[in-house]
Amino acid sequence: MNIILMGPPGAGKGTQAEKLVSKYGLVQISTGDMFRKEMKEDSKLGVIAKFFIQYGHLVPDDITIDIVRERLSKNDFPNGFILDGFPRTVVQARSLESLCKELGFKIDAIINLDVDFDKLIKRLSGRRVCRECGATYNLEFKPSKKPGICDICGGELYQRIDESEDAVKIRLQTYTRQTRPLIDYYTMKGQLININGDQSMDDVFKDIEKCLGV
Numbered sequence: 478m479n480i481i482l483m484g485p486p487g488a489g490k491g492t493q494a495e496k497l498v499s500k501y502g503l504v505q506i507s508t509g510d511m512f513r514k515e516m517k518e519d520s521k522l523g524v525i526a527k528f529f530i531q532y533g534h535l536v537p538d539d540i541t542i543d544i545v546r547e548r549l550s551k552n553d554f555p556n557g558f559i560l561d562g563f564p565r566t567v568v569q570a571r572s573l574e575s576l577c578k579e580l581g582f583k584i585d586a587i588i589n590l591d592v593d594f595d596k597l598i599k600r601l602s603g604r605r606v607c608r609e610c611g612a613t614y615n616l617e618f619k620p621s622k623k624p625g626i627c628d629i630c631g632g633e634l635y636q637r638i639d640e641s642e643d644a645v646k647i648r649l650q651t652y653t654r655q656t657r658p659l660i661d662y663y664t665m666k667g668q669l670i671n672i673n674g675d676q677s678m679d680d681v682f683k684d685i686e687k688c689l690g691v
C-alpha cells in the first residue's frame with residue numbers, strides 16, 4: 478500500500494505517518510525530515526535547503542524531486558511507503574506520476590488532512606522535536622513526561638528553525654499559494670480522500686484506517 482499524506486504544515490502528517498509505520502510496517506518518506514538530516518550534517522544540500530526552509534519557503538522543485546527520485550529508487554518498501562510532505566506543488570505531483578511509471582509503483586491512496594489555520598498556528602508554536610531521534614511532541618497536545626526531554630531516547634527537545642512566528646506565517650501563505658492547488662488537482666482526478674484532521678490523534682487515525690479499508 479503506497480500512500481500520499483497531504484495537508485498544511487501542522488495538520489498531523491508526521492503524527493499519522495508514525496502510526497501507519499508502526500501498525501502496517503510502511504516506510505515513511507518525509508522530505509522535511511530528509512532536508513533536516515542534511516542540514517544537521519551541514520552537507521551542500523543541507524546548506525541550500527536551509528536557505529529556503531528557515532524563511533518558510535519551499536525548496537526548489539528540481540532539488541526536491543531529485544531526493545525523492547533517489548529515495549524511491551532504493552525500492553526497499555516490502556509493505557509500501559507513505560509520502561509525507563511530498564508532493565507540495567503541481568510540478569512535483571506530475572514528476573511523481575512519471576517517477577511511479579518509471580519505477581513501477583502505484584499510489585493507492587491520497588489522503589488530505591483538513592485543519593483550520595488558527596488551530597495550525599497553535600499546534601506549530603507548541604511543536605517540539607527530539608534532536609536525536611526526531612520524535613515529535615507538543616507542549617499542549619502531546620507533552621513529554623519530563624519537560625524538554627524525549628520520552629523515547631532522552632534526547633533534547635528543540636523548536637524547529639522554521640517555527641518562529643514570522644516563518645510560520647510565510648509557511649501558511651506558501652501552502653495556500655503553492656500546495657493547496659493540489660487539492661483541486663487530485664479532486665479533479667477523483668483521487669482525493671479528505672479527512673477531518675481537527676480531532677484527537679487517535680480519531681484521525683481511525684478515520685484513515687476506515688478510508689483505507691484496513
Ligand code: ADP
Nearest residue numbers: 487488489490491492600604614615618677678
Ligand atoms: P505535520 O507533519 O503535518 O507538519 P505534525 O504531525 O508534526 O504535523 O503535527 C504538528 C504538531 O501538532 C505536533 O506538535 C503534534 O504533536 C501536534 N498534533 C498532531 N496531530 C494532532 C491532533 N490531532 N491534535 C492536536 N495536536 C496534534
Ligand code: AMP
Nearest residue numbers: 508509510530534535536541562563565
Ligand atoms: P515539513 O517537515 O514537511 O514541514 O517541511 C519543512 C520544510 O522543508 C518546508 O517548509 C519546506 O521548506 C521544505 N520541504 C519539505 N518538503 C518539501 C517539498 N515537497 N517541496 C519543497 N520544499 C519542501
